[in-house]
């Protein structure tokens with residue numbers, strides 16, 4: 023699933039109260055879609071499907087440290103190995119099937135906001151947070167803090183139905199007939215207690231009084247960058263049939279939209295961005311911030327394409343139920359744990375041991391061929407030199423059957439288009455390499471090596 027460049031452009035204007043002050047805005051494509059949530063469900067299959075942008079090494083067990091070993095990020099700034107995620111939107115057809123609503127990546131805004139914005143501190147390693155409430159099905163009118171004039175929690179989420187003429191924003195998903203897409207938006211907490219990198223109830227962080235600006239409450243002395251996500255859904259691509267749009271956590275109202283942030287920033291880079299561009303960046307354009315010059319990759323979506331799923335279950339296209347054990351609850355009461363959690367007897371999908379850089383599962387065997395890892399081409403000789411062909415319709419399966427026909431027990435794909443066969447890797451080639459994740463020329467669902475790198479398979 024790749025980001026549609028033209029749809030990303032639609033994300034450009036933002037929807038905050040006044041965008042004249044300092045910020046930078048990163049575009050991101052999707053790195054993975056699935057029931058992954060290393061903040062709420064570390065090491066486990068999460069209750070519902072998220073679409074994730076950012077560091078390639080995202081998985082159920084991700085931490086700041088593991089994200090640092092990512093080979094790339096699907097967001098623009100490649101010294102930001104953070105992960106950003108929100109729930110996926112489906113359309114529940116009249117016949118009960120669920121269809122994934124086409125969507126690209128997201129825009130992530132870093133804004134220099136708050137009464138204490140001259141003291142903004144970088145997110146520390148290990149910092150993570152969640153904004154929003156997956157269980158909410160009605161507007162939460164409780165003020166976000168005791169600070170005078172504090173806005174209600176419900177205002178952290180908003181929806182903007184994009185048509186040729188502008189529509190008012192709403193805290194609920196009540197306009198879905200949007201020719202140019204439905205934009206789901208969420209603001210994050212920008213006040214930190216300065217001590218805890220994470221607390222499961224998110225009480226380590228607090229909202230500014232007017233959410234996208236204002237004062238931090240007592241007990242939260244540290245001003246952070248203000249994070250804001252925009253996620254665009256192509257609702258007009260769905261053939262409506264009297265069904266309804268539903269977020270992956272069973273939410274047809276939109277009040278339960280939420281976002282997660284797992285910090286992966288290089289601290290010095292973020293600090294420099296804050297010092298030089300968060301308090302004084304005119305346009306919000308990433309590459310106009312000198313700090314990001316040279317580490318701002320405009321080709322992020324092709325340089326760091328979506329990873330193969332790490333959880334073995336269908337989430338794309340038309341599926342017969344929401345992944346997990348999700349009950350669609352229209353509210354106004356909050357959803358309960360029972361609406362999210364699988365009974366102990368329910369079969370769980372398999373957590374795959376994915377090689378996060380190659381996107382393939384080391385040791386997994388398909389059609390009698392086992393994935394061995396990513397190998398380099400040594401100098402002077404081919405890693406696998408017995409037979410080769412090149413095709414614009416390359417897949418690992420096609421290469422394997424070619425090699426089998428040549429009597430070779432090993433098959434390696436390289437540079438999206440090339441197939442090499444052999445009986446052992448030549449000296450100087452080893453399987454511990456990082457591949458640069460080129461999709462096969464014949465399949466968007468698998469990788470075929472990279473420049474001078476082979477995805478190597480061995481006949482079992």
Ligand SMILES: *[C@@H]1O[C@H](CO)[C@@H](O)[C@H](O)[C@H]1NC(C)=O
Nearest residue numbers: 064065066082083374375376
């Ligand atoms: C992830 O964590 C779980 C639980 O801690 C562990 O059982 C599993 O082996 C880990 N998976 C990987 C790929 O590290």
Ligand SMILES: *[C@@H]1O[C@H](CO)[C@@H](O)[C@H](O)[C@H]1NC(C)=O
Nearest residue numbers: 115116117118119263340342
């Ligand atoms: C339900 O309707 C959708 C949209 O027409 C279709 O794609 C899907 O196959 C149908 N599901 C079943 C089970 O018939």
Ligand SMILES: *[C@@H]1O[C@H](CO)[C@@H](O)[C@H](O)[C@H]1NC(C)=O
Nearest residue numbers: 161191192193194195196197
């Ligand atoms: C959508 O909800 C908002 C706030 O809840 C309300 O002001 C607006 O009138 C609603 N719009 C429609 C089209 O129902």
Ligand SMILES: *[C@@H]1O[C@H](CO)[C@@H](O)[C@H](O)[C@H]1NC(C)=O
Nearest residue numbers: 138141143238242243244245
């Ligand atoms: C502003 O930030 C500084 C430095 O982190 C902190 O010491 C101070 O308490 C903050 N002021 C307010 C009003 O929160």
Ligand SMILES: *[C@@H]1O[C@H](CO)[C@@H](O)[C@H](O)[C@H]1NC(C)=O
Nearest residue numbers: 316318319320321322324325
């Ligand atoms: C981005 O991709 C375009 C088109 O493929 C290419 O011309 C350009 O050099 C690339 N830029 C970078 C920084 O790699």
Ligand SMILES: *[C@@H]1O[C@H](CO)[C@@H](O)[C@H](O)[C@H]1NC(C)=O
Nearest residue numbers: 414415416417419420421464
């Ligand atoms: C690509 O290869 C697949 C099988 O590997 C085949 O079914 C398909 O027809 C091929 N497409 C083209 C355009 O050659």
Ligand SMILES: *[C@@H]1O[C@H](CO)[C@@H](O)[C@H](O)[C@H]1NC(C)=O
Nearest residue numbers: 398450451452453454455456
């Ligand atoms: C892979 O292993 C070889 C031989 O043990 C070693 O020389 C090389 O540095 C390793 N490469 C990586 C990327 O770990």
